[in-house]
Amino acid sequence: MATQAPRCTGFLQPMLYLDVADQIKQRILAGHYLPGDRLPSLRTLSDQLKVSIATVQQAYRRLENDGILEPRPQSGFYVKPQAMPPTAAPRTTMALPSPSIVNTGELAMRILHATRMPGMIQLGAAVPDTYFLPTHSLQRGLRQLLKPNNAQHWHHYEFPPGNDALRRQIARRSDSAGFNPTPEDILITNGCQEALILSLRAIARPGDIIAVESPTFYGILQAIESLQMKVLEIPAHPHSGISVEALAMALEQWPIKACVITPSFNNPLGACMDEGAKRAVAHLLAQHDVPLIEDDIYGELAHHGPRPSAIKAYDRKGNVVYCSSFSKTISPGLRVGWVSGGRFHEKIVYLKYLANFATATPNQQLLAEFLTRQGYDRYLREIRNTYAKQIARLSQAIVQFFPLGTKITQPVGGFILWIEMPRECDALKLYYIAAEHQIAIAPGPLFSAKRKYRHHIRLNAAIPWTPAVESAIAQLGQLAKGLQKGTHHR
Ligand SMILES: Cc1ncc(COP(=O)(O)O)c(C=O)c1O
Numbered sequence: 495m496a497t498q499a500p501r502c503t504g505f506l507q508p509m510l511y512l513d514v515a516d517q518i519k520q521r522i523l524a525g526h527y528l529p530g531d532r533l534p535s536l537r538t539l540s541d542q543l544k545v546s547i548a549t550v551q552q553a554y555r556r557l558e559n560d561g562i563l564e565p566r567p568q569s570g571f572y573v574k575p576q577a578m579p580p581t582a583a584p585r586t587t588m589a590l591p592s593p594s595i596v597n598t599g600e601l602a603m604r605i606l607h608a609t610r611m612p613g614m615i616q617l618g619a620a621v622p623d624t625y626f627l628p629t630h631s632l633q634r635g636l637r638q639l640l641k642p643n644n645a646q647h648w649h650h651y652e653f654p655p656g657n658d659a660l661r662r663q664i665a666r667r668s669d670s671a672g673f674n675p676t677p678e679d680i681l682i683t684n685g686c687q688e689a690l691i692l693s694l695r696a697i698a699r700p701g702d703i704i705a706v707e708s709p710t711f712y713g714i715l716q717a718i719e720s721l722q723m724k725v726l727e728i729p730a731h732p733h734s735g736i737s738v739e740a741l742a743m744a745l746e747q748w749p750i751k752a753c754v755i756t757p758s759f760n761n762p763l764g765a766c767m768d769e770g771a772k773r774a775v776a777h778l779l780a781q782h783d784v785p786l787i788e789d790d791i792y793g794e795l796a797h798h799g800p801r802p803s804a805i806k807a808y809d810r811k812g813n814v815v816y817c818s819s820f821s822k823t824i825s826p827g828l829r830v831g832w833v834s835g836g837r838f839h840e841k842i843v844y845l846k847y848l849a850n851f852a853t854a855t856p857n858q859q860l861l862a863e864f865l866t867r868q869g870y871d872r873y874l875r876e877i878r879n880t881y882a883k884q885i886a887r888l889s890q891a892i893v894q895f896f897p898l899g900t901k902i903t904q905p906v907g908g909f910i911l912w913i914e915m916p917r918e919c920d921a922l923k924l925y926y927i928a929a930e931h932q933i934a935i936a937p938g939p940l941f942s943a944k945r946k947y948r949h950h951i952r953l954n955a956a957i958p959w960t961p962a963v964e965s966a967i968a969q970l971g972q973l974a975k976g977l978q979k980g981t982h983h984r
Pocket residue numbers: 620684685686687688711713756760761789791818819820821826830831
């Protein structure tokens with residue numbers, strides 16, 4: 495959807511060139527000009543668009559700055575090879591970290607509230623729409639479970655460590671992540687979030703420093719905040735994840751008590767550490783005797799090929815506490831996760847018992863039965879493929895509708911995108927304005943204890959692609975452009 499350039503009125507219109515630049519970009523996107531093609535001369539385009547030659551020149555310069563066009567002496571402007579922005583990865587911080595108190599809880603709660611409002615287009619929360627979940631299969635299991643003669647089996651506490659059959663299934667499936675726990679090594683929790691909180695409580699105390707990737711999932715930051723611990727944000731790269739060098743330096747400099755990493759398709763970057771980096775982190779942390787809390791909640795959602803190994807696969811000393819759940823793959827509503835706690839396992843089991851006695855019995859039985867039925871791997875193959883397509887579609891729409899200079903991650907697993915907009919686009923402002931238009935997004939500052947990432951947003955691609963969703967993205971792009979031009983105030 496190209497923006498219409500306003501007619502030139504002779505008044506000073508400082509932002510007109512941005513509209514012109516945008517129109518040219520849309521033409522390139524639509525394939526009217528291919529890499530290496532010469533763009534129309536300044537005069538020709540000025541006549542076509544009814545704007546001044548200076549405006550066209552400014553627009554071309556802008557596209558040159560954005561890496562889309564290149565000037566050639568005495569010849570004009572040409573489309574650069576590989577000109578379009580989706581290949582550009584958003585930047586993350588490379589600043590040396592220092593510990594900080596987290597304060598994202600209130601903002602996160604406001605955002606959660608917005609995501610529960612009816613009629614919202616849900617691009618904010620990293621939650622798969624029900625459409626993508628194996629609901630038929632689960633319903634079949636649920637009907638069976640609810641038969642009157644089965645009721646006697648689930649009206650009881652399933653005390654820690656939790657349902658035997660489910661733990662057997664989880665232990666068996668861990669093979670594909672490269673480690674082999676016994677069912678006794680598994681504790682069932684209320685989702686991955688509880689697994690993370692119990693692990694932090696087992697390892698660290700108030701005031702301790704916890705190293706995390708930056709940006710990181712806000713639930714991890716809030717868990718640390720609620721336990722009055724401090725966060726040390728270690729830079730992470732959109733492709734390769736946490737910087738092992740920066741982590742090594744931080745370990746020398748600070749008394750880090752634990753480290754929390756999502757090594758495969760992390761939230762929000764979608765980064766996946768390679769095997770070498772996973773092994774290096776396992777060794778580095780073991781050397782410093784610093785436990786790793788590994789969050790592998792997206793590990794089964796590789797778009798192509800086998801699922802990546804967990805860092806736990808390289809753990810020789812019980813130093814890695816492995817946390818995961820079925821929230822991204824089977825159903826977030828069931829609230830079933832697990833932890834394999836290494837040398838902290840017993841303590842975590844006891845803390846689970848203290849926290850809430852048990853995870854709901856029918857939910858565990860339902861999942862145990864679902865996993866035993868064998869259809870899960872087929873379902874996973876389909877859904878991974880679907881998420882790859884959803885990500886491609888959402889990326890294309892962002893390229894089409896968002897301001898020039900926008901950068902997007904290219905994750906090879908999971909279903910979320912991290913987007914860096916031009917500096918003038920304030921993510922919190924965009925969040926509030928978008929909410930007024932019934933569109934929920936997750937603003938960047940939520941993913942940092944220091945409220946960095948002020949012009950970044952995270953979008954969820956696990957939402958059925960409808961005309962309403964497409965126009966929501968178009969509208970979001972327009973709103974971002976409005977912020978860029980300074981025409982939205984709040
Ligand atoms: C990286 C990460 N860890 C943990 C969680 C929480 O998972 P659960 O819903 O299983 O508690 C989420 C949910 O968004 C997540 O993205």
